[in-house]
Amino acid sequence: MKALFKSKPKTPADLVRQTRDLLIFVDRGGPDTKESKRDEKMAELSKLIRDLKQVLYGDSESEPVAEACAQLTQEFFRENTLRLLIVCLPKLNLETRKDATQVVANLQRQQVQSRLIACDYLEKNIDLMDILVAGYENTDLALHYGAMLRECIRHQSVARYVLESEHMKKFFDYIQLPNFDIASDAAATFKELLTRHKSTVAEFLSKNYDWFFAEYNSKLLESTNYITRRQAVKLLGDILLDRSNSAVMTRYVCSRDNLRILMNLLRESSKSIQIEAFHVFKLFAANQHKPPDIVGILVTNRSKLLRLFADFKTDKEDEQFEADKAQVVKEIAALEPKERP
């Protein structure tokens, strides 16, 4: 019967308000409500969240409309809808969880009067990040919360919060969870945190140098897990070779422990790990102010290293790699053991 009189289309703000009301209902989870009633409301909520997604992303027939997106975003962050949605996520079904994740992701990029109001909201509700990060401990939620988290840390202030929080330590374990999809999601977030916002990362690394690299070395670079080592040595190269982290790099290449670990990685049977390890090792060799103990190690292992590099090749021809290698070989060959006065 309803179909005869097509109801007036809901405005984006209406959609958000109705979603919020239902989320409040779900959140309370009143035991007094009948099950059939509950199911009905859940179905309605699922539909609303899908509608929100449709406004934000459009569909096969229509492109999203900027004005509608702005209205939706404004209403969404006017009240506490994001918190409700995150908190209620475990109660939603899989399809709705996916829709909700996509809505949250999209909202991070929506501008209202050229402001990212999602960022303002998150700064005031930064504890939501605690929920999202902890999501990695829950197999059923990890991929959804993880995806939301990666979107949120696009905001520099939010990334800074996560970097400086206690959560950062947990990532070393999340990366090695047995479940590959979750572990690799955590690794992607970890990488994002350590590479996206250059100045914040540089500041974080210099302030937290000691514990961070101690963990990084022992838990990741010396992990028994192949994929962990491979990802870690690649990321380490990315971090140290970034100009904004030059102070950190200088410090890193003066440690004999670090050198020892990298030399072990150079000897791995995995070509990929060897190559990535080389990109870090070359920094030790190229350092013009090598501490004596570093020189000592390099001199002691000189012949072994030179032999290794002699038939060390990338699969594809790589001029830069060959040039780097030649440079490293030259540096090592020219080393003289020197005694400090």
Place this chain on the structure above:
Amino acid sequence: MAMEEREGECQRKPVSSSTDQYYPLDANCYKIVDEIGRGVSAIVYKAICIPMDSSVVAIKAIDLEKSRADFDSVRREAKTMTLLRHPNILRAHCSFTVDRRLWVVMPFMSGGSLQSIIASSFPDGLPEPCIATVLKEILSALSYLHGQGHLHRDIKAGNILVDSNGSVKLADFGVSASIYESNLTYGLGRSSSSSSLRLTDFTGTPYWMAPEVIHSHTGYGFKADIWSFGITALELAHGRPPLSDLPPSKSLIMKITKRFRFSDHYEKTKDSKKKRFSKSFKDMVGLCLDQDPSKRPSAEKLLKHPFFKNCKGPDFLVKNVLQGLPAVEQRFKGAKIHSKNDEDDEDGDDDYSSSGENVKQRRISGWNFNEEGFELDPVFPSDQQETDDNMGKQVTFGGEIVIQEKGSDGSPQGSNSSPGQHETQAASTGGGIDMGVVLGSLLFLRRSLDDQRQQVAQMIASIGGEDSLETSREDQLMQAIEKLRTEVESERKKRAAVEMELEFLKLQLSNEC
């Protein structure tokens, strides 16, 4: 080989709860029974899961050493397979690493892929009612997939699996992409020479890119899946993908990429008119193979096409397709021997669900879907003027590149390059290729192109001759020159493409030596 059968000390410790049943995340809990498929960087095994009442599973073991260091494509595949829930989509029970390999544990589909079924029992293609039944299931999967913002991007018979009960599932998400994924490190159009959409280009730009920027491209991607769906329909109907009725010079480019088998089979069926296909089938495929992506129907719309009206159930497939079929292990072994004997055969594409890992593109300027003959003929630039009368529809497709194919290794082409990228190429190498043969073929191709050019020139001249009453001879000549110039231009482009291909092959070869 990286793994052997393991038994004993299987503890029931970490399990994946992302599935309805909990499959253990420990290699010791699985016992490998047989190899049922092999690609360049993945092997598919039949295995039993000991603590799950020794239930049978398939394990795709992906060699991570051949994967890029950020493992983005592998991660995406695992995530996609975990989060998609549809009766016609093959899910992963769980995935975990075993030394250098990633094990993706999946339901075992005892019928294997349609490609292997056809190869072993239906060399002339499946009967039409079976095709309709299979395609409807796949369309239903596609409709769901597209609704979720995912593109499959590798629809083909080799990626359609059948279970013993006749259920049909779409598999292999190694190259799929999601439009909602924030880091679109993938070009949706994976063609480096195609001017259309390269999301890759956006990767490094400010992350605040408006969603509609992404979205405006998605229609294209979805419709590319529909195109592949149409080709798959032809593949099921003829027992071979299109192209095999081409003279060798034309099929050469395709041949290099080793996807298609070559035999005279297509021509036989064409000549003897053994096969009769219904009008609605032809019409349905014609819609999918429309030259204009925007005119191709969506998966949802296509489901309502009359062709899918009276589809049979899974039992029908059991009776008409699966009965008497050799076991999937047997077929795999047979295929292995076969491909050893036949160098031109595709490599590794006979596998169970992982496809050939090669990053390959075939360059053709367009396609003619010949509705009468129910075939798809590629259009080379020189053919275009003459085709209009005898062909049903002329299809060109986003510039130059028509079908893209990429294996589950999925190294994104031309994505922001980083120092660690040298393995990309290596990862995408195919099987061994005989340089001498390739070179000879290329030279032959060049000669044939010259011939074609001459023929076209003659034709143009003869057409021009008839019009001579209206246009002066000079004008005609000018026109002819103009046409020839375009002709030469497109030939040149094509040759450049072939040369690139050759370069690529050289690279592969040098990598393999």
